[in-house]
Amino acid sequence: MRSHDSGRRRFLSTLATGAAAAALLPSLHLPLRAVGDEKPATNIADALKIPRTPQSMPGRYPGRVVEAFDPASVREGAPVGERANVMLERAMLELTGAATLQEAWLQFVGPEDIIGLKVNPVAGKLLSTSLEVTDAVIAQLEAAGIPRKNIVIWDRREFELHEAGFTAERFPGVRIWGTECKDEKDSFYDADGKLYGEKRIDKDWYYWADCEESYDEETLPYMINEGKHSYFSRIVTEELTKIINIPVLKNAGPTVTLCLKNLAYGAISNTARLHKPLWAETCAQVPCFPPLRDKVVLNIVDGLIGCYHGGPGANPQFITPYHRLLVGSDPVAVDRIGYDIVLAKRLEMEVQKEPSPRGTGFLEMAAEYKLGVADPALIKHTKVDLS
């Protein structure tokens, strides 16, 4: 991504200033500029100035989402790999209209690409991106001619990847990579007392927001740095050429944590300061930066097993088999369809009485940034029923 060097440097000199005070409550509110809804300033304007590329979000298929459904995809509480593979195959063919599966995948990636699979292992084994869906993606990439060595499974925390089952033994030949990591002695710090994670962030690329938080010594290793900057991981700025985003179909209170959230909070450091005053903004703005905007080519929501309440952590009572995969290049449209599925379940199970306007605010914001289509009326939603 050297072509963006000029953009990188510009961040250093054109930061917005004069922030408003942090809002007191979670920022699921819709408009950035609603009267009385003052928010800390951010450097989103700088990101928006950087020219888009042909593969910038929303990618090849704006406003298109394919939903594959197969009731046999979960058996005795566990995903069925074989069915996941078929679901993904059918969804890819439907999305692309390609004659063969290989052609379908090659619309998004090529053999020369270094491809990152952005999974979500945050909630441990019970509610992470499933190993079965990840297997299916890798198998189909390989069948399309992508060398296994060119595939990286990544997230913020390497140890969480391991705990969720993403290990070198389970995925031989595929790199497993996390921005925050520990050594074999379980230490976050190297011999010089420096966090390993510091070497894995790129200080040329950052999301700046006029809010900050102090971290104690236990929390700092999970944040890497304090201050008003959240730095992008080197995995997205330097190492990968393409990203396939594979979040889990989960609620987060009355909203959802799907494609945009998985990317935004998974690719930068120092996130805790952002949750409260800028949750929706962070979800919509961080993916506007070229390391994500121009590299994420495909989103596959793993909805074989998800949750409708208690997310994003794994609260077993609210984990449910949705038996679904959602596939599209447009992360906003995919999130919107995912939101509707989770909302329907929440209403059915009576954990929510009615749709909350706060639930979709980040999607409308992302649509304004041209990351995709948030209006359900404009989304072409195709269902593939494998019952």
Next chain:
Amino acid sequence: MKPRSLIIAILFLTAFCGIAVHASSHHGPITATSITAAASLELTAKDLPGWEISAPERYSAKELYGYINGGAEIYLEYGFRQVTGQRCAQKKHELQVDIYEMVNPEAAFGMFSVLRGRCGAALPGTQWHCVTPEQILFAKGAYLVSIVPYDRAAETRTAAMQAAKALVSRIRGAEFRTPPAFRSAPLSTSQKNLRYIHGPLALQSVLDEWSQWFDGVERFEMYHTVVGDGGRRTEAATVKFRSKRDAERFLSQCGAPAGKGKDGWRVDAQRNFALRDKGGQSMDVLYGPQMESLRRSWK
């Protein structure tokens, strides 16, 4: 391995956190006393004969963020001291036991009330329990206990129940007691729906519909329940604010009428909404079609 997956639970996020904001007034270092107390609760081989029981792992409030990624904040909001996790295994069967020591029985009940779903079988020895095939959850004293069977085998479920019974009998201390308003008519019949909400994260998790009334209000305590169902579903709550300013903010945001009747209630019959200001920072709220009858009988 850290059993983050089992613990947990909730909430959103990461989403809204501000980890230490509410925690600061509650948590502190793990003291010798609390370690001793926690140690006395640990499961041993005697509790589950034939099962291997791991050494306990303990995490303090400060370490919780690393332990429960995406789930720590709500525990901290309620007031959390430490969690002790143990894994139990027998051949292919596994279960995870997590004992959360909260700051008081109210906090333990509050977390329980947020986490419980549709509950099934009974667990003798504690009023506040929820047994489902996926999890046994109960609150007793200042403790919240979660037991998660990792498979659906009968022996795993039996062991989970055995572990629960052992812990119920071992936990001492005052049981959470329902506030008087919810112990007597007309609200006493709705205890299975009773929730204790202690701050914005819990509110957004279980009662988002009310969130806009609390915009800008950080510190409050609310007991909330539901009376009736379907078309008769009516909500009843008592809310206590930490400051007059917060109470006034709530009053203006919930749309309560300005004038009150002789009985102290401000009634908006059109919305089926009634509010009783009990002197500055405490209020009762009724919202739903049974508002009128409940209002007349709620003393």
